Amino acid sequence: MDFTIPTTDNWQEQLEYIATKKGFNFSQDEDGNITLQKFSPRRQDFTIELVKPLDYKDALDDLNTQLASYDVSEQTMVWYGANRGEPRDLQDLLDDMKWCKNELQSLTDAVDYHYGFTPADYFNESVMKEALSRTFEETGLADRSFSADMQEILLDHMSRYDNPVNGVEEISTHGCVSGVLSDFVYYSDTKEFYTKHIDDIEDFIYDLEDDLGESITLDHPRYNSAVWLVTERCASFVVDSLEENIQNTLEDWSEDLTKEQVEAFLQGNSNELIADNLEETLSFLGEDIEDEQEASLDANSEELPLQSEAPRIVVPSSPVQEQAQAILNARGERNDNTLKTAQEEQVERKSQSHKL
Structure with missing residues (x-):
């Protein structure tokens, strides 16, 4: 990712x-x-x-x-x-x-x-988009022509909630007739959506009737009721699996995240589901870094040279750490050069005293 x-x-x-x-x-x-x-x-x-x-x-x-x-x-x-x-x-x-x-x-x-x-907002959008995609794949909705448009509509709606599940739950519970979904308030919007995806919408309703074992009576105008029905059913599918798919998405992505990225995505993050999972990811990353540091120090201690060579501290690389190590190394080299110069001067003085 x-x-x-x-x-x-x-x-x-x-x-x-x-x-x-x-x-x-x-x-x-x-x-x-x-x-x-x-x-x-x-x-x-x-x-x-x-x-x-x-x-x-x-x-x-x-x-x-x-x-x-x-x-x-x-x-x-x-x-x-x-x-x-x-x-x-x-x-x-x-x-x-x-x-x-x-x-x-x-x-x-x-x-x-x-x-x-903010970076947190962009990250949340990416996570929820992936979670929606997984849900539509699992339920077979991804094969419908209205899949991409419906996902975009639901993503836009649930992104406005601290808990995105609450956003889609409102649609499935209260229905589009409540006006909770601004995309399908006007007949012109539902008619456009229905006309664009008429075949798959009608096919979806037919399959739903087949599952229920009875016909579904839709109010007039049909295009409006049909779009509302499809939207509410899609929302109900999302409610059932959104939280799980958000967790699965973050688990799959966690290996590619750095500690700095997680901290940036957590800053000001109001999405409860994603923030909670990022907190856990940050905790695991912190433990992994500590383990790597301990392993590095242990390996370094086993390879320490004899007294003739001064030990050098090895730490996991980062811009700050590398800069600090460079300063330490430079100081060490300067000390070695100073010592070497002093020794040479001492030998030279002794040589001159013998000549006298």
């Missing part, structure tokens, strides 16, 4: 991390201009230019400004008949422009959501 996680000290790295996750290519020129680029379904080169943003907030403000001014109809008419490789069908071009605006919206929302994120 790669734990190269953005920090608040490098906002460009944060922005690149988020944009790349959203499928954009990220580049920044020597003047500080940032270009975010991806291709649309109709092979339109969709490019977002951020002119010399001063910081993360400045980049977010620029994205919001571009989103507010992006007019789908206007963009469609600008491109229609321009002979730039755009679709000949006006509806196809209109749909492509809608896709571009949705991508800009999704990117802006993600950048806004990650505003002020």
